[in-house]
Amino acid sequence: MSGPIPTEPRREHRGLAASLRRLIDAGGRYIDYRTAWLAALVMGAIVWWINSGHGALAALPAALKQAAYTFLVAGFIVRLCETLAARVSPRALAMGLAVLVPSAIAVGLTFGVHSLRGTPEPAASTLPTLLMAPPSFFVWARRTRAGVESPDARGRPTARRALRWVGGGLALAAFAIGAALWVSTRACGDGTPAPAASRAPIPQCLLLPHEGLAVWWARTFDGNHPAPQYGDFTLNRPPSHEPIRHVPLSRHPFLAAGGNNMHNDAHQSDAYPARGPAGLDPRISTRTQGFGGYGTLAFDDWGRVVAVYSNGRGFQLELMDPDSLEESASYDLPGRPWYFPLQGVPPWKYIGAGMYFFLDHRGRAVVPTTRNAIEVIQTPAPDSNAGFEPVRSYDLSGHVAPQRWPGQDSVAWVLPAWDGERYWFATTSGVLGTVGVASGAVRTRRLEGEIIENAFAVGEEGVFVISDHALYLFEDDASGDPRTAWRSTYDRGPAMKPGHITRGSGSSVTLVGGRDGLVVVSDNAEPRIHVRFARRSDGETVCDVPVFRDGQSGTDLSLVAFEHADADGKPTGHYSALVENNWGHHSFPRPQAVPGITRVDARRLDDGSFSCAVVWTSGEKSIGVMKLSLGSGLIYSYGADDVADATGWYFTAIDFETGETVFRKHSGIGHGYNNWQGALFLHPDNGALYTTAIFGLVRLQDGPTRAGPADSRP
Numbered sequence: 001m002s003g004p005i006p007t008e009p010r011r012e013h014r015g016l017a018a019s020l021r022r023l024i025d026a027g028g029r030y031i032d033y034r035t036a037w038l039a040a041l042v043m044g045a046i047v048w049w050i051n052s053g054h055g056a057l058a059a060l061p062a063a064l065k066q067a068a069y070t071f072l073v074a075g076f077i078v079r080l081c082e083t084l085a086a087r088v089s090p091r092a093l094a095m096g097l098a099v100l101v102p103s104a105i106a107v108g109l110t111f112g113v114h115s116l117r118g119t120p121e122p123a124a125s126t127l128p129t130l131l132m133a134p135p136s137f138f139v140w141a142r143r144t145r146a147g148v149e150s151p152d153a154r155g156r157p158t159a160r161r162a163l164r165w166v167g168g169g170l171a172l173a174a175f176a177i178g179a180a181l182w183v184s185t186r187a188c189g190d191g192t193p194a195p196a197a198s199r200a201p202i203p204q205c206l207l208l209p210h211e212g213l214a215v216w217w218a219r220t221f222d223g224n225h226p227a228p229q230y231g232d233f234t235l236n237r238p239p240s241h242e243p244i245r246h247v248p249l250s251r252h253p254f255l256a257a258g259g260n261n262m263h264n265d266a267h268q269s270d271a272y273p274a275r276g277p278a279g280l281d282p283r284i285s286t287r288t289q290g291f292g293g294y295g296t297l298a299f300d301d302w303g304r305v306v307a308v309y310s311n312g313r314g315f316q317l318e319l320m321d322p323d324s325l326e327e328s329a330s331y332d333l334p335g336r337p338w339y340f341p342l343q344g345v346p347p348w349k350y351i352g353a354g355m356y357f358f359l360d361h362r363g364r365a366v367v368p369t370t371r372n373a374i375e376v377i378q379t380p381a382p383d384s385n386a387g388f389e390p391v392r393s394y395d396l397s398g399h400v401a402p403q404r405w406p407g408q409d410s411v412a413w414v415l416p417a418w419d420g421e422r423y424w425f426a427t428t429s430g431v432l433g434t435v436g437v438a439s440g441a442v443r444t445r446r447l448e449g450e451i452i453e454n455a456f457a458v459g460e461e462g463v464f465v466i467s468d469h470a471l472y473l474f475e476d477d478a479s480g481d482p483r484t485a486w487r488s489t490y491d492r493g494p495a496m497k498p499g500h501i502t503r504g505s506g507s508s509v510t511l512v513g514g515r516d517g518l519v520v521v522s523d524n525a526e527p528r529i530h531v532r533f534a535r536r537s538d539g540e541t542v543c544d545v546p547v548f549r550d551g552q553s554g555t556d557l558s559l560v561a562f563e564h565a566d567a568d569g570k571p572t573g574h575y576s577a578l579v580e581n582n583w584g585h586h587s588f589p590r591p592q593a594v595p596g597i598t599r600v601d602a603r604r605l606d607d608g609s610f611s612c613a614v615v616w617t618s619g620e621k622s623i624g625v626m627k628l629s630l631g632s633g634l635i636y637s638y639g640a641d642d643v644a645d646a647t648g649w650y651f652t653a654i655d656f657e658t659g660e661t662v663f664r665k666h667s668g669i670g671h672g673y674n675n676w677q678g679a680l681f682l683h684p685d686n687g688a689l690y691t692t693a694i695f696g697l698v699r700l701q702d703g704p705t706r707a708g709p710a711d712s713r714p
Contacts, residue, residue, distance in 0.1 A: 036078075040071040047114075047125045062114065062125055069113045077102045078140060085141035086148045098141035103133040130341065202286040202696045206670040211647075231284060232666040239278045239653070239662055244630045247513060247563040247571045248273070252458065254361050254420040258299035258684035261358040261455075262625070263558050266415060267511040268457040270560040272682040276629035276636055277689050279653060279663035281703030287325045288672065288696030295355030297681040297690055300363045302382050305690075307697075308333070308354040308367060313340065315354050317365055317388055319379055322683055325697060329380055331388035334370045342406040351428065351501075356413050356455060364391060366423065368411040372397040374423060374435065394423075394435050399444050401429035415458045422480055424463045426452050432465060434480040443480040453501060455508040455558070457519075459536065461485070464511065466521055468492060468504030471539055488539030490532060493524030497554040499582045499593060500524075506556030506582070511536065512575050513563040518542065518602065520561040520577045528553040531579055531600045533612060543612035547579055547598045554583035557677060560628045560635070573604030576615075576656075578635060580622040582677070589671040589694065590647065591640055595619045597626070599659060616659030620652050624691060625679035634662060636682070638675055638691045649673035651689065651700045667698050 044067030048059045081102045088094035110129040207215070251257070252266040263270050292311030300306055305320040315333035320326060333354055357367040363379045365388075374394040380386045400409035409429040416423055422434040430451050433444035450467040457464045462475040462485060469492055473485040492504040500506050507522040519534045527550035534541045547553060560578040563571055581596030597618040602610050622637035629636065635654040640647045648669045653662040667673050672695035681690045688701040 036071045040067040043070045046128045050125050065113055073109060077106055081137050081140050082144045085144040095141055099134055099137045102137050106133045200288055202288045202668060202672040204669050206672040233282060234664045235279050236661055241278060242633045244633050244656060245565045246630050247565045254416040256300060256359040256361060259681055260298050262296040262356050262679050263455060263508060266458040268455055268508050268558060269510060269562060270558055271562045271628040271630055273630050274682055274684045275631035275687050276634055276682050277687060277700050277702050278632060282665045282700055283703055284667050285699045286696055291695060293678060293692040293694050294697060296357055298359035299684055300359060300379055303685050306359055306365055306379055308357055317377060322686060322688060329387040331377055336370050339406045351412050358415055366414055368414050372400050372411045374414055394440055399433060399442050400427050401431050413455050418460045424458060426456055428452060430467060432474060432482050434476050436480060441480060445482045457509040457511045459511055461515060464509040464519055466505050466509050468502055471521060473539060486539040488534060490523045491525040493526055497583060499554055499584045499586055500556045508558035510559050510561045512561045513571060517563060518575055520559050522555050522559060522579060527551050531577055533602045542610040543602055545600050545612045545614055548581045548596045552583045552594045555579050556582045557625050575602045580626055589674050591623045593621055593623055595621050597622055618654055618659045620654060620661060624675045624677055627680045627682050629682055636680055636689055638680055665700060673698060
């Protein structure tokens with residue numbers, strides 16, 4: 001016989017299902033489920049595609065985070081949009097609130113979600129929400145408003161109810177921001193920021209919320225967790241102060257005598273004859289104007305700093321005291337257009353509009369601008385109360401590569417020809433040209449199918465350019481037309497590498513020796529990149545050497561190079577190049593570069609051929625354009641430590657001869673000190689070292705009792 005029918009479990013099942021159904025129905029008052037599912041699928045797919053360049057597995061957590069967040073939050077925000085559109089009076093106010101409030105909440109929460117670990121590109125992953133939220137909420141609000149028929153829906157009681165929704169959302173956002181600031185402050189304890197300069201110093205511990213929370217938690221509940229340390233200094237051995245015997249570069253007659261562009265000189269050597277900090281009671285000073293940094297620092301004949309500052313949208317030419325960092329003059333440059341977010345180029349990857357400029361022999365800043373013009377601006381004399389004075393402008397907007405809106409080609413690099421009669425310029429879309437200094441006549445040629453993403457060098461014979469396909473020497477004829485003297489292809493690699501901004505070589509062109517010397521670049525080969533030495537006369541590769549580890553080898557910054565001299569100062573045919581490893585899945589503002597700084601030497605043999613070899617490899621990390629002090633025999637780099645919770649930033653000095661780390665000086669904790677592949681600069685007189693940061697400028701110099709006096713040149 002069969003037993004009794006088990007009815008009780010069925011009633012429990014029905015009871016659980018009914019409770020779940022009631023919960024779903026209740027949630028439906030606050031969440032639009034259909035919209036939530038659709039938005040989760042669409043936004044998750046978009047975020048996966050944005051991060052897929054870092055690998056499918058790396059992109060999956062970002063997509064899942066976006067989908068889950070969108071499902072849970074998007075439906076609620078849509079209900080908020082409907083409530084504001086339907087119940088606020090008058091209509092204009094209702095539409096404005098229904099678009100602005102949900103958009104602000106959506107963008108803020110999206111960035112907060114992606115700032116947590118698991119998203120390789122947090123800012124780029126937020127961009128779709130920033131672009132799609134306002135128009136989507138506008139359409140939804142307009143549809144909702146049109147469906148409102150009852151006049152009671154626009155009465156005061158319902159308006160107050162809608163305002164309570166807005167107030168609750170704003171209170172929640174304020175609480176989240178306040179909590180994040182509180183834990184960040186607690187994480188830093190009683191640390192003292194770097195000494196203030198003329199403006200406020202860069203604050204310590206500018207942390208993302210999850211970083212501040214992690215550090216605070218560890219310090220509060222884990223006594224073994226080290227507290228952030230400000231100004232730590234490690235000296236491994238006393239510096240030798242031995243200068244490097246080198247062949248002086250021929251000075252460009254139309255450039256300032258000191259460091260005059262991002263890479264110091266017309267040869268783009270990144271090597272300074274001056275002495276740098278030796279690690280003798282080193283001091284850090286900083287200045288900030290909020291978010292924003294400096295692409296290039298140049299030094300005029302009085303040793304003052306001339307620099308272009310940018311916060312991503314605006315640009316400004318500034319004149320500063322090299323010691324106090326006091327600003328004495330400024331000049332506003334054209335900013336990026338209102339639609340620049342639509343161009344898809346994050347501010348930290350933008351290389352145009354004066355990030356590269358040069359200072360000429362008359363103390364004039366020659367600056368390419370966002371309007372594709374070259375502006376010539378005179379710096380004021382030290383005893384003058386005048387500010388910067390515009391001298392001349394060259395409009396190149398009709399000579400760049402045409403692009404479909406909102407895209408825009410950008411004049412990014414400019415240097416004077418050796419005779420001073422023309423300026424050479426190049427754009428990121430592969431246009432190379434000259435403009436007559438006196439006549440203003442423009443001549444161009446397009447490198448079809450190629451782009452330019454790195455600075456060019458100028459020698460007596462012409463301009464040396466590297467594209468994403470080949471290395472070139474261009475000469476100009478009597479009319480200024482660029483003419484190809486030679487073209488030399490290289491291994492551009494199968495794809496863009498992690499940590500790079502394009503496929504192909506990531507290095508600028510560096511010239512070493514005289515006209516019979518060499519050109520030094522890197523390629524993009526797999527599994528390892530090569531440091532390549534080529535003849536200046538014909539571009540033929542004389543030797544190359546693979547560097548770094550298989551599968552983790554790449555550089556997106558300029559090489560440092562020079563020619564050694566004998567005891568009498570004569571050329572030896574012995575060349576040295578320094579290259580840093582930038583390979584890594586970077587996610588702004590956290591760099592993920594793998595270690596590696598390598599010295600490679602090339603020697604001319606008796607038969608005229610060359611041999612190349614790796615001399616040493618350092619395990620130090622560098623995330624910016626490093627510089628060599630030929631006067632001190634030290635290489636200076638700037639990079640982050642390996643602390644996961646709160647990144648600390650350091651200046652590092654490396655012995656050129658041995659590759660041994662001489663000293664490390666801690667500059668600060670948090671993203672304010674992040675230089676994000678910016679360059680270092682060495683003052684030609686006072687021994688100070690500078691680097692840009694994404695929140696300002698950082699300066700390192702030996703203590704006042706140890707450093708030599710600055711030279712006051714006329």
